[in-house]
Amino acid sequence: MKRARQVMQLLWRVLREVFDESAYQRFLQRTAQGASRSSYQAFEREQAAARARRPRCC
Amino acid sequence: MPKVFRSLIWTGVAAFGALAVATIALRRGEAINAMWLVTAAVCAYALGYRFYSKFIAARVLVLDPLRATPAERLENGRDFLPTNKWVVFGHHFAAIAGPGPLIGPVLAAQFGYLPGTLWILAGAVFAGCVQDFVILLFSVRRDGKSLTEMAREEIGRVGGLVAYIAVISIIVILLGVAALIVVNALKNSPWGAFTIAMTIPIALLMGLYLRRIRPGKVLETSLIGFVLVMAAIVGGQWVSQHEPIAGWFTLTAPTLAVLIILYGFAASALPVWLLLAPRDYLSTFVKLGVIALLSVGILLVQPHLQMPALTRFIDGSGPVFAGNIFPFAFITIACGAISGFHSLISSGTTPKLIARETQTRMVGYGAMAAESLVAIMAMVAACVMQPGVYFAINSPAGIVGQQPEVATSTISSWGFGVTPADMSALAHAVGEQTLFNRTGGAPAFAVGMAQIFAHSLGGQTVMALWYHFAIMFEALFILTILDAGTRVGRFMVQDALGHIWKPLGRTSWYPSIVTTSALIVGAWGYFLWQGVRDPLGGINSLWPLFGIANQLLATVALCVATTIIVKMGRARYLAVTLVPLAWLVSVTFTASWHKVFDPNPRIGFLAHARQLAAEGGNGRLIFNDRLDAVVTCALIFLVVLILAESVMEWLRVLRGRKEARVCEAPFVTSRFAMEEHA
Numbered sequence: 001m002k003r004a005r006q007v008m009q010l011l012w013r014v015l016r017e018v019f020d021e022s023a024y025q026r027f028l029q030r031t032a033q034g035a036s037r038s039s040y041q042a043f044e045r046e047q048a049a050a051r052a053r054r055p056r057c058c
Numbered sequence: 059m060p061k062v063f064r065s066l067i068w069t070g071v072a073a074f075g076a077l078a079v080a081t082i083a084l085r086r087g088e089a090i091n092a093m094w095l096v097t098a099a100v101c102a103y104a105l106g107y108r109f110y111s112k113f114i115a116a117r118v119l120v121l122d123p124l125r126a127t128p129a130e131r132l133e134n135g136r137d138f139l140p141t142n143k144w145v146v147f148g149h150h151f152a153a154i155a156g157p158g159p160l161i162g163p164v165l166a167a168q169f170g171y172l173p174g175t176l177w178i179l180a181g182a183v184f185a186g187c188v189q190d191f192v193i194l195l196f197s198v199r200r201d202g203k204s205l206t207e208m209a210r211e212e213i214g215r216v217g218g219l220v221a222y223i224a225v226i227s228i229i230v231i232l233l234g235v236a237a238l239i240v241v242n243a244l245k246n247s248p249w250g251a252f253t254i255a256m257t258i259p260i261a262l263l264m265g266l267y268l269r270r271i272r273p274g275k276v277l278e279t280s281l282i283g284f285v286l287v288m289a290a291i292v293g294g295q296w297v298s299q300h301e302p303i304a305g306w307f308t309l310t311a312p313t314l315a316v317l318i319i320l321y322g323f324a325a326s327a328l329p330v331w332l333l334l335a336p337r338d339y340l341s342t343f344v345k346l347g348v349i350a351l352l353s354v355g356i357l358l359v360q361p362h363l364q365m366p367a368l369t370r371f372i373d374g375s376g377p378v379f380a381g382n383i384f385p386f387a388f389i390t391i392a393c394g395a396i397s398g399f400h401s402l403i404s405s406g407t408t409p410k411l412i413a414r415e416t417q418t419r420m421v422g423y424g425a426m427a428a429e430s431l432v433a434i435m436a437m438v439a440a441c442v443m444q445p446g447v448y449f450a451i452n453s454p455a456g457i458v459g460q461q462p463e464v465a466t467s468t469i470s471s472w473g474f475g476v477t478p479a480d481m482s483a484l485a486h487a488v489g490e491q492t493l494f495n496r497t498g499g500a501p502a503f504a505v506g507m508a509q510i511f512a513h514s515l516g517g518q519t520v521m522a523l524w525y526h527f528a529i530m531f532e533a534l535f536i537l538t539i540l541d542a543g544t545r546v547g548r549f550m551v552q553d554a555l556g557h558i559w560k561p562l563g564r565t566s567w568y569p570s571i572v573t574t575s576a577l578i579v580g581a582w583g584y585f586l587w588q589g590v591r592d593p594l595g596g597i598n599s600l601w602p603l604f605g606i607a608n609q610l611l612a613t614v615a616l617c618v619a620t621t622i623i624v625k626m627g628r629a630r631y632l633a634v635t636l637v638p639l640a641w642l643v644s645v646t647f648t649a650s651w652h653k654v655f656d657p658n659p660r661i662g663f664l665a666h667a668r669q670l671a672a673e674g675g676n677g678r679l680i681f682n683d684r685l686d687a688v689v690t691c692a693l694i695f696l697v698v699l700i701l702a703e704s705v706m707e708w709l710r711v712l713r714g715r716k717e718a719r720v721c722e723a724p725f726v727t728s729r730f731a732m733e734e735h736a
Binding site for chain 1 (some may be wrong): 565
């Protein structure tokens with residue numbers, strides 16, 4: 001049971017990383033801000049350059 | 059676990075794998091169960107990972123757990139960040155897995171299931187996984203540098219320039235071919251066209267929801283987007299059954315091509331948050347779902363393969379694409395076996411997340427093995443349908459004829475029985491007007507997947523929904539590649555133009571954005587238009603061109619890897635990268651020779667141009683053939699340059715004329731290792 005919970009937690013962490021939720025949390029910590037429209041827009045601006053340069057494989 | 063038990067387990071895995079491969083290779087005249095393919099694949103990857111990758115890690119690369127990675131040394135909470143190895147694995151897999159491993163095996167199935175399956179297994183274990191692993195490690199040891207930077211530093215200026223041009227070329231050709239697959243999947247399909255059209259407002263809605271209502275809740279937003287897309291699929295059925303709405307979404311191939319070109323341009327110039335980012339999230343969500351569903355479907359149904367192990371088309375006369383099994387099977391399947399494009403991901407985001415050097419083995423080698431398993435499942439999806447149906451869907455009208463009676467008669471004469479009634483019933487079952495001449499692989503994959511799902515999840519009544527779900531996934535993901543790829547290409551062109559005139563290098567200067575977007579979109583748009591206008595369906599000429607470009611990029615990556623191994627003083631293990639490199643050089647060079655100079659007009663670009671000229675054919679088609687020949691020759695010339703420069707560098711180092719010095723970041727002891735030790 002404990003093992004299954006650990007696997008689910010890991011899967012959740014993977015999904016949060018893949019979908020940039022963790023990146024947003026790190027951004028909030030780094031900039032000492034709370035979750036808000038303005039902080040998310042600032043995060044998006046920061047992400048924009050990196051995302052646009054990130055190739056997606058065929 | 060005692061060593062003797064471990065040995066027994068691995069001996070059992072090897073024996074079971076050998077039995078599965080023998081069953082696949084030797085069984086003739088009766089349908090085999092798809093689980094033999096899956097078993098062979100799982101055993102091959104497990105053995106490859108446990109033994110071969112461990113050998114490479116220990117003897118060739120000498121992974122050092124004490125050495126700090128750039129994620130640790132340069133940690134900034136943004137690009138560089140030590141991350142859990144499973145999280146990096148998921149991230150890397152999500153970046154490398156796309157429709158490529160699904161499309162290539164479907165097209166290669168025209169040779170039968172055997173050649174493609176063996177290439178996927180051997181190619182992944184000995185080439186693809188190795189390439190991804192070594193490039194990832196070498197990038198980690200160089201502060202996460204890109205392939206082009208490593209080529210310039212380790213091989214020379216020519217190497218860097220060739221790698222740069224190869225990357226731009228492959229992006230352009232890839233985008234043209236990918237767009238053609240979407241066009242062929244959606245032409246005259248109001249259901250499919252409606253569903254995909256709906257993903258644009260859904261993505262815009264997601265962008266606004268993320269920004270205004272629930273900032274940062276990407277998973278929640280993606281889930282909402284997914285539900286809306288599913289609703290669009292259901293709504294598509296209603297649309298397809300109601301005139302005049304169905305008429306609005308019944309689009310011809312040229313119309314679709316123009317719309318996609320306009321879309322690509324708009325997506326490249328629009329703000330990222332508005333369209334690109336939400337679509338990216340949505341397509342990733344759907345992609346992971348499709349791969350999971352396909353795995354579950356195959357495990358539940360355990361279908362039998364209807365396609366023979368080998369078909370008569372191993373002689374090169376195939377209707378899907380012309381050319382002999384060697385070299386064409388090996389360039390048709392790229393992403394499932396070895397893909398040069400992966401080296402861009404392995405030297406992109408991933409190396410900046412690796413916490414320990416030792417994790418590169420699991421992430422690099424392991425994620426590619428997982429992607430290869432996806433390719434095996436695509437092969438299964440293509441081979442579970444009746445071969446006659448497979449060829450009716452994948453053969454262009456120029457080969458089998460326009461009329462259903464003529465097409466089925468031609469295909470039946472090859473020994474693959476199919477009737478107009480069979481095709482009509484199947485088209486009706488999946489909610490399409492016709493399934494003839496749907497070249498490109500996507501519709502065939504969707505039919506195969508829908509048949510598997512129809513036997514396990516929902517029955518025949520929902521087959522049409524599964525078919526359009528698969529089409530939607532492929533089209534959505536390809537459109538994501540189009541907008542992301544156009545942007546990546548635009549940035550690369552802007553970087554280069556910035557050296558000529560500074561303002562052109564400014565990524566936020568609108569005249570530069572518009573000019574460079576138009577350049578990239580115009581380049582892939584031309585290939586798309588060429589494919590749409592091609593009477594042989596486009597795939598016959600463009601997919602091999604894409605395969606050649608992709609494998610040539612892998613050649614560049616393996617040149618870089620081999621050079622670094624030589625400079626590391628590990629030349630006795632050179633075969634690890636040199637053998638796949640030699641194989642790829644022989645495959646790509648032979649394929650290029652055939653595509654340019656083969657006297658068969660269905661294979662050789664120049665022979666086709668001559669035939670058209672003799673028949674007084676369309677001047678534009680003749681020009682396209684000659685252009686394709688020039689592009690192929692140019693790619694080969696570039697790779698000859700980098701090969702020559704690499705070989706000279708190896709010889710200089712091996713003969714002691716040049717100091718064997720690699721351009722690695724200096725060694726710093728990992729604090730993670732220290733903490734672990736303490």
